[in-house]
Amino acid sequence: MTTEPDSKRPAGRPRTAVLSRERILETAFTLADVRGGDFTLAALARELGVRPSALHHYFAGKNELIAGMRGQLTTRVGDHGFDSLSWHEAIVPWARAYRQTFGAHPGIIAALATLPVDDEIESIIDYERIAAAMRRDGYPEHRIVPAIVAIESFVIGSALDSLAPEDNLRPVDNARLAPHLTAAEHAARAYASARARSAVDETFEFGLAALVAGLVAATEIDAAEADATGARA
Amino acid sequence: MTTEPDSKRPAGRPRTAVLSRERILETAFTLADVRGGDFTLAALARELGVRPSALHHYFAGKNELIAGMRGQLTTRVGDHGFDSLSWHEAIVPWARAYRQTFGAHPGIIAALATLPVDDEIESIIDYERIAAAMRRDGYPEHRIVPAIVAIESFVIGSALDSLAPEDNLRPVDNARLAPHLTAAEHAARAYASARARSAVDETFEFGLAALVAGLVAATEIDAAEADATGARA
DNA sequence: ACCTGAACACCGTTCAAGT
């Protein structure tokens, strides 16, 4: 994988820069793609044919590098028709893309989920787009952020869950220990394969649809509450 | 914090064992409780007044230690009335306890969420209890595991989210950049504080209620589908 | 059996030194 395996570069500034933020990020993503691959600056430097200390010229440290990756991923998720569709229609492909984009880099997803995001510009823009659509559609003001956070939590949790070897709930020979679970597991597998979908994908789509439907229904409950309060006043 | 700060133990087997799996796990949890505290075997050994290599006598490695912690946490979550209540009533306090139990150890949650769980006995028992209640209540067989996974994903994602400094979506001075988001954020805060709840807790409860409601509603859709299919046959 | 102590192959980060 290494670009130039054994070409030794002398000390001192190279005639033309070997590195760049873009090249580092690009290589970092390929490193994060492999499952067991330890995501270390040392391994990244190796892949780039460079010394680890060279990376600190472009990123203050490992955390800043990961923040840079996160920002790029958020941008990649992109828009999904929030202008032309209702928020609860547009949010489904958005969530799907979110999960797929973050789930595609198993080596980094835990760090991405853990790292403080404080005021990342890409995330703010992303959320603003969704919040604007929800306000336009008359979603209760105080429920907008909770709804977005709920969907994001579900997506992050699902992306983490999809990292499990095959399936978290896989009673291999515990059919005797957990008969109900085993039966349910088989039914779910059969259903997914009948629909020509992977079990994890089918599970994600089902959960996402349920969550969004529940969030929409919560609107109506709140509206009824508001009406009752208004009538009383 | 260290039990015996500078008492040097000579090499060789101590007269009575200094360590035990229980004591190691207990200390490991206190280490995982602190936010920034790096959760390392070295730090754990330091806290126990022992050399790092001594730990390998009780746990094969760091992963096995974390697996042990995970199992203990799962047990702690415990039962929540699945026998006496309907599954969608009992699942709410269960999910609440789940999030609180795992969220109480910020130093370890990412590792807990990431580590493969393959066939952990405590988790199997936990899931079996829920699956049994759902079957009893007539939840569609093929939707049981997806529903459980959806809730678990939401809980894990919420626990991770609650690690963020205060709130992920906190546009400090980006009121101009993200006016809709800022307004929604304020409304959510005001609503939460009016109900004497933290914003994160209010958000979690709202999302959980929506998700469970959506999962229950999905039952009816599936049932209608089944009826239609049955009528056709 | 249960611990120490030394050793090994790693980390991330800092900083002087080279061009």
Added chain:
DNA sequence: ACCTGAACACCGTTCAAGT
């Protein structure tokens, strides 16, 4: 400005040596 190279304070894990 941009990289190497050496140094520092760490890791997790293995294993001989002690009692």
